[in-house]
Amino acid sequence: MSAETRSGSVAGSAPPPTDDDGTAIRAVKLRHPIRNIFAVIILLFAAAFVYDAALRPAYNWPAVAKYIFDRRISEAAVITLELTVYSMLIGVALGVVLAVMRLSPNPVFKSLSWFYLWVFRGTPVYVQLTFWGLLSVIYPTIDIGLPFLNPFITLPTGDVLNVFQLAVIGLALNEAAYIAEIVRAGILSVDHGQEEAATALGMSWFQTMSRVIIPQSMRVIIPPVGNEVISMLKTTSLVTAVPFSFELFTRSRDISAETFTPIPLFLVASIWYLAFTSILMIGQYFLEKRFARGIGVAQPEKKVTVATGAVPVVGDEGDDDQKSGGVHSGGTP
Template sequence: MSTPNLNGRGAGPASSPADPAAPAASVPIKAIRLRHPWRMVFAIVLIVVFALAIVDAAFRPAYDWPTVAKYLFDRRISQAALVTLELTVYSMVIAIVLGVILAVMRLSPNPVVKSLAWFYLWVFRGTPVYVQLTIWGLISLIYSSIDIGIPFMHPWVSFETNAALSTFALAVIGLSLNEAAYMAEIVRAGLLAVDRGQEEAATALGMSWSQTMTRVILPQSMRVIIPPTGNEVISMLKTTSLVTAVPFSFDLFARSRDISAETFNPIPLLIVASIWYLFFTSILMVGQYFLEKRFARGIGDRQPDKKGGGSNPEPITGVTVVPESEQAPATRSTREPGTGQGGPS
C-alpha cells in the first residue's frame, strides 16, 4: 500500500501493516498422529498371552510332540491325505457343474423347472450332510440293485448296488449332491449381480444365448462367484472328515483315528491330521487370493500413482496448498501507480 503526498503522487511504500485484502501465504497444516495408549497395552497383552500359550503347548506332555513328528510323514497318513484331496476335487467338480445347472433352472421362466430346482435346494440345504452321507451308506438297503431299462418292464441291464458303487463313489456322490445346492445359490447370485442391460446389449449385437453367457455374463459374474466358491472348496476339504458315516475309512481323519486306536494315544494323531488340513487350506487360500485378484481387475477405486513424487514426497496433510501465483485475481487489491486511486486489477 502506498501513501500519497500533497501533490497526489505516490511517496513510495509506507511502514504500515500489509493490506488486509492481500492474500495470506498458504501454510500446510502439520498433521499430528493421535496417540492410543490403551491400544498398545491391549496389543502387548495379546502378544504375551499368545507367547504363553505357545510355550505351554511346547512343554505339555499330552501333546507328545515326538509322536507327532513320527507320524507326520507316515506313509499311511500321506496316502490318506492324497485320498482326501481326491474326494475334495471330485466332489467340487461335480458340485460346480450341478450348481450351474440348478442356478439356470432357478432362473428359468418355466414354473415346473424352477419348482424342481427349488425342491432340490430345500431338501439338500435343509438336512445335515452327516445324515445324507449316512443314508448314502445305506443305499443298498433301499435299492438292492440298479436297473437300466423302461420303467415297469424287465430291465435291460441290472447291477448289484454294492458291486456297482464303492464306498469311495458313495462318499463323492453324497458330498457333491449336498455341495451342489450351495453352489447353485452362489452361481445364481453371481448371475443376478450382472446388470440386465448387458444381456440386452449382447442380444442386440446378435449373440446367441450361449455366447452371451460365456462371453458377457459369466466373465462379469466371476468376481462375485469366486470368493464364496473358494470358501466352499476349503469347507469341502474339511467336510471330507464326515465320510466315515458312509462308511469310508481311508480319508485323513479316519486313518489318523485308526492309528490312534492302535497306539492308544489319540491327541498326537489329531494334531497330525490338523497340520495336514492346515497345509492344504493354506495353499487353497493363496490360490483363492490370486483368483480374486485376477477377476477383480478394473473393479474398485483407482490405486494412487506410486511412481511420481520423487524420493521425498510431500506429506499428506488433508489440505491442498494453492500457490500464490495461481490464486484468483479478485482476491488482490492494487492501486494505480502515481494517482493514489485504488481499483480492482
C-alpha cells in the same frame, strides 16, 4: 514470486492449513496407549501359550514328528484331496445347471431346482451320507430300462458303486445345492443391460453367458466358491458315515486307537489340514485378484488449486468457468 509459491504452483499442492491468525497448524499423530497395552498383553498371552504347548507332555511332539510323514497318513491325505477335488468338480457342474434352472422362466425347471435346494440344504450332510451308505439296503439293484416295463439290465448296487464313489456322490450332491445359490447370486449381480446389449449385438444365449455374464459374475462367485472348497476339504472327515474310513481324519483316529496316542495323531491331521487349507487360500487370493482386474482401480484424477485449495474434478473446469461467468473460446461471457 517466492520459491515457495513457485514450487506450489508447479507441484499443484494445497497450502498447509492455518488457524485464524495465519499460523500454520502442526499436525500431531494421535496416540493410542490403551490399544497398545492390549496388543502387548495379547502378544504375551500368545507367547505363553506357545511356550506351554511346547513343554506340555500331553501333546507328545516326538510322536507328532514320527507320524507326520507316516505312509498311512500320507496316503490318507491324498485320498482326502481326491474326495475334495472330485466332489467339487461334480458339485460345481451340477450347481451351475441348478442355478440356470432356478433362473429359468419354465415353472417346472424352477420348481425342481427349488425342491432340490430345499432338500439338500435343509438336511445335515452327515445324515445324507448315512443314507448314501444305506443305498444298497434301500435299492438292492439298479435297473436300467423303460418305465413300467421289465428292465433291460439289472445290476446289484454293491457291485456298481463302492464306498469311495458313494462318498463322492453324497458330498457332491450336497455341495451342488450351495454352489447353485452362489452362481445364481453372481449372475443376478450383473446388470440386466449387459444381457440386453449382447442380444442387440446378435449374440446367442450361450455366447452372452460365456462372454458377457459369466466373466463379469466371476468376481462375485470366486470368493464364496473358494470358501466352499476349503469347507469341503474339512467336510470329508464326515464320510465315515458312508462308511469310508481311509480319509485323513478317520485314518488318524484308527492309528491313535492302536497306539493309544489320540492327541498327537489329531495334531498330525490338523497340520495336514492346515497345510492344504493354506495352499487353497493362496490359490483363491490369486484367482480373486485375476477376476477383479479393472474393478475399482481407475479413479478420476483430482487437481488442487493453489489459491483456494479447492479440489475440482478433472473435466469439469469448463463447467466451473461457465458457472462463474468465465470467458470461453467463443468469447461469450
